[in-house]
Amino acid sequence: MRLKKGIPVIDQGDKLGFWGGKFGGNFVPETLKKPIEDLEIQFNKLKNDKNFIKERDKYFRNWIGVPTRLIKLNNLTKKVGGAQIWSKVVSDANGGAHKIYNATVHCLLAKRSGKKVIIGDTGAGYAGKMLSMAAKKFGLRCKIFMGAKDIKRQQPNVKAMKKNGADVIPVYSGSQTLVDAVSECMRYWVANCDTTAMCVGSTVGPAIFVRICGWSTSQISRELKVQLLNEFGNIPKKVKLYNCVGGGSSSFGFWNEFMDYDKKQVEFIGVEAGGPAKSKRHAAPLTYGSKIGILHGAAQYVNQNSDGQIEETESISAGLDYPGISPLHCFLKDTKRARYTAASDEEALKAYQIVTKYENLRPSLEPSHAFSVAIKDAKKLSKDTIVIINSCGDAYKDRGILEKKLGKKYVKSN
Amino acid sequence: MLNPISLAFKKAKSEKRPALVTYTVAGDSSKKQSLEILKSISNxxxxxEVGVPHNTPVADGGQIQTSAYxxxxxxxxxxxxxxxxxxYKKNKNSKPIIFMGYYNMIYQYGKNNFIKNCKKSGVNGLIIVDLPWPENKIFSKHCKKNSINFIQLLSPTTSNKRLKMITKDSHDMIYYISMLSTTGGKLKVSPKKILSNYNEIKKISPKKNCVIGFGITEKTISNFKKTDGLVVGSQICREITRSLxxxxxxVINVSKMVSRLRKKIS
Known part of the structure; x- marks a missing residue:
């Protein structure tokens, strides 16, 4: 299995949509073949259309507010005493997370194809919140499918979705988290694909959704490249890009523009959710060697039992609480372009405390997983190494959990 | 010699009625009970159709999900x-069995192993909801070699061009999904429209036995008497839930229901 140079990774799949011959594909009911093919034709045309890109960039600039900041975390760097620690503050984006890029692009596509309704899944509530924002912006009706358990633990985002006029549909089947929300959303699309557009909230699902999402979030690394050139005059000799990985949309977007660099120069480190330290129910299929299976239309490494039933996961961060992983990351793992590891709930919380203590930055629980590993690694790295963490979400949505785990006082004071 | 599935269609045709195809989930609500149900409805x-339950189904409605969980x-x-x-196959009165399920279950079992075990245990056909054409080309050929009917699905969104290619690659039986819906949805298209689509398929592929599924219930079934076969699933699953x-x-309630269904198309 080989990664090709000079071709965007999203376009490296084969005719049937498989990366490396085995990850991804289109394991979908017959009914969805046609709407998926329509979307493929539309996207393949528009992604090279100058006017469409102009339109996308206009909304990215004026509405999402790109570029997001690249900042040096001076206090943290001093405290850790190793590599230089930087952060790309993607949570600066309108809405507070990277999910806005994909949501905006899907709404632009839906608008052009004449659809009136857009549906989406959500775990942490960010994908749902952003889709509801974008739908409102572009005059589309919006339905968000969300696990009942996630609705309880991510109330601020639920309120935001409702405020934007979206229907939030609770999903009570299975583990009542993201995995069930995606299933329910796909089922709804099966029944309504003639009038309704679907936005999959991450780089997962049938191949076209993986591609659209990866294409959209790549905005992050396009900006980062420019920012590094402005800051250092060139791409530094040793760069390490840390990102949390649930479905894999922010990490893929954070890395994409650097794909062709030698990994000795620009290394990619994906941090999965290890779950509670004592639990075996992790959400880290790449780190803990899960087997290949089919979930939500795509072949991928996925947590499952020997029969092929998908297993429930457990993580403090709803956004990473997913048993599978993007086919793109399976491909990057097996081609050894990226390496993957996991942080536990406890480690993520600790990292959140450290970051908020030393810096004026409040990463949500998802990027706190990445901070945890980055801080540990940075200690051992030389001063000329540039460690950059994608702070892809803001902790506002986690207030309830943080208060419960760390105390009200702690959360109020920062 | 005709395979058991084609024989079943032939027999129904000779009685001038569509074949009645039922769907129940294996192990609902227990191994023993699901076997008893299969035996009693064989009359x-x-x-x-025997549903292979999966916990992340992307095309099943509420009733079948409940049965599967x-x-x-x-x-x-x-x-x-x-x-x-x-x-089940030890019974004298046993009927052809079709497994219906999702591909991951087969993938984890091992494709070859799965087909081997289907053959050994007496499974006559397979419907794999999330393995569409052309992705299923190799697998369906493999099924055919082992005398297992791989049943291709067609839907209202299937283009004519695609329909021709799919039916060409299909075996004796094909399955038309009546409308855009998960299983168990209310019939939201008129029977007339469904039958006109069905007749299109029969025109293109007159020799294949084509069944209609999704939205077929006691209420709607008599609209479709002039077809090769009809599938009833969600209503039966709902009856199991209701009985429990x-x-x-x-076992008794489902058996009564299937008997009523049969009367309505006889």
Whole structure:
């Protein structure tokens, strides 16, 4: 299995949509073949259309507010005493997370194809919140499918979705988290694909959704490249890009523009959710060697039992609480372009405390997983190494959990 | 010699009625009970679809999901499902069995192993909801070699061009999904429209036995008497749930329901 140079990774799949011959594909009911093919034709045309890109960039600039900041975390760097620690503050984006890029692009596509309704899944509530924002912006009706358990633990985002006029549909089947929300959303699309557009909230699902999402979030690394050139005059000799990985949309977007660099120069480190330290129910299929299976239309490494039933996961961060992983990351793992590891709930919380203590930055629980590993690694790295963490979400949505785990006082004071 | 599925269609045709195809989930609500249900409905149904329960189904509505989750919760495993079929096939009155499920279950079992076990236990056909054409080309050929009918699905969104290619690659039986819906949805398209689509398919592929599924219930079934076959699933699953909730015996209630369904198309 080989990664090709000079071709965007999203376009490296084969005719049937498989990366490396085995990850991804289109394991979908017959009914969805046609709407998926329509979307493929539309996207393949528009992604090279100058006017469409102009339109996308206009909304990215004026509405999402790109570029997001690249900042040096001076206090943290001093405290850790190793590599230089930087952060790309993607949570600066309108809405507070990277999910806005994909949501905006899907709404632009839906608008052009004449659809009136857009549906989406959500775990942490960010994908749902952003889709509801974008739908409102572009005059589309919006339905968000969300696990009942996630609705309880991510109330601020639920309120935001409702405020934007979206229907939030609770999903009570299975583990009542993201995995069930995606299933329910796909089922709804099966029944309504003639009038309704679907936005999959991450780089997962049938191949076209993986591609659209990866294409959209790549905005992050396009900006980062420019920012590094402005800051250092060139791409530094040793760069390490840390990102949390649930479905894999922010990490893929954070890395994409650097794909062709030698990994000795620009290394990619994906941090999965290890779950509670004592639990075996992790959400880290790449780190803990899960087997290949089919979930939500795509072949991928996925947590499952020997029969092929998908297993429930457990993580403090709803956004990473997913048993599978993007086919793109399976491909990057097996081609050894990226390496993957996991942080536990406890480690993520600790990292959140450290970051908020030393810096004026409040990463949500998802990027706190990445901070945890980055801080540990940075200690051992030389001063000329540039460690950059994608702070892809803001902790506002986690207030309830943080208060419960760390105390009200702690959360109020920062 | 005709395979058992084609024979079942032939027999129904000779009686001037569509074949009645039922769907129940293996292991719902227990291994024993699901076997009893299969045995008792064999008096009225012509072909039995046996659902292989999966916990992330992307095309099943509420009723079938409930049945599937119930079966999984009660511990059903792939090998138990093969055993149910083996036990069922010991009956004199046994009917052709079609497995219906999702591809991951087969993928994890091992494709070759799965087909081998289907053959050994007496499974006559396979419907794999999330393995569409052309992705299923190699697998369906492999099924055919082993005398297992791979049943291709067609839907209202299937283009004519695609329809021709799919039916060309199909075996004796094809399955038309009546409308854009998950299983168990209310019939939201008129029977007339469904029949006109059905007739289109028959025109293109007159020799294949084409069944209609999704939205077929006691209420709607008599609209479709002039077809090769009809599938009833969600209503049966709902009857099992209802019986369990009321402390009644699902075997008796389901059997009565299937008998009523049969009368309506005879």
């Amino acid at each position: 009225y149904a012509d072909i039995l 119930r079966a999984i919760k009660n511990g059903i495993k792939m090998n138990d499902i093969f055993q149910i079929v083996r036990d 909730n009321n402390g009644q015996n699902p």
